[in-house]
Amino acid sequence: MFVAECLLDLNFAVDSSGSINFWQRDNWDKALQFVANVSSQFTIGPNNVQVAFVLFSTAATVEWGLTRYRDQPSLIRAILSRRYLNASTNLNDALYLTRTVVFAAGRGTRPGAIKVTVILTDGEDNVPVAGTPLTLQNATACKNEGIRLMAVGVSDAVNEARLREIVSDPRRDYYSVDDFNALRDVVRELTPQICAPTPDPEPSIASLCIRSIIVPPALNTLAAVKCPRCNDTVKRCSYYQQTSHHCSGYRCYSAMDLAKL
Secondary structure, eight states, rough: OOOOOOOOOEEEEEEEEETTTTSSSHHHHHHHHHHHHHHTTTOBBSSEEEEEEEEEESSSSEEOOTTTOOOOOHHHHHHOOEEEEBBBBOOOHHHHHHHITTTSSTTTTTTTTTEEEEESSSSSSSSSSSSSHHHOOOOOOHHHOOOEEEEESSSSSSSSHHHHHHHHHHSSEEESSSGGHHHHHHHHHHHHHHHHOOOOOOOTTTBBSSSEOOOOOOGGGSSEHHHHHHHHOOOHHHHHHOTEEEEEEBBOOOHHTTOOO
16 A cells, blocks of 8 residues: 655654553564554655654653655664653653644744644553643644644553544544554554545534633532533533542533433
8 A cells, every 4th residue: 555645744643651562572663663654655755745753751752853854764764763761651742842843833844734643652641640631732732733633542541532532533533453463454544544634523422622621529520511611511521630620621512412421
């Protein structure tokens, strides 16, 4: 399979946390091979596809920007030589760097190019704390600047609901695989979609209120409340934090949809 030429600025945000190699010592190699396999489906160069790479664990780093590698062989070598960090899961900072560094003005992104970031992770982001609203806020900032976010979640240890909130389209931009061995099977499904136009989202019960909501403690016991942003009925927030009563990621439901829950 080879994707027809497209003008694409592509970034990979790759989880290098301790859980990657916990169950199988070569999972990190399989993760990198997945990134290499997807990248190899495109024509790499200044007039076709540019590829950047953000690595995240306890901290996130831009390993290289969009203009670093101008041919496929050197890009693939660079991907396969990335180090394994073996610590936490700081997707929050990875998304911040995606917006402020990788796709910043003057860093190589081109007018008219499709802007996509593919997130690869096997767990839930946990820096500065698990369920931090900062990750959702940085994801929203990326999407507001025209960066399409896609994600591949590996294993049942991921928080699928949270990743579907992070991606641009929760129905089309999230891919799930059982383990790292299965990553090779998702390449054929994922790769053509990277260059496809982003579809307009259809109204559904999975549509999201973007604004964070401050929730009085008593509301944590209710099955549903009114969303202060859209005044629709919403299901109880799954990211409720007892200490601050701060809630983000509410899902909006109409009264008719609520009856189906």
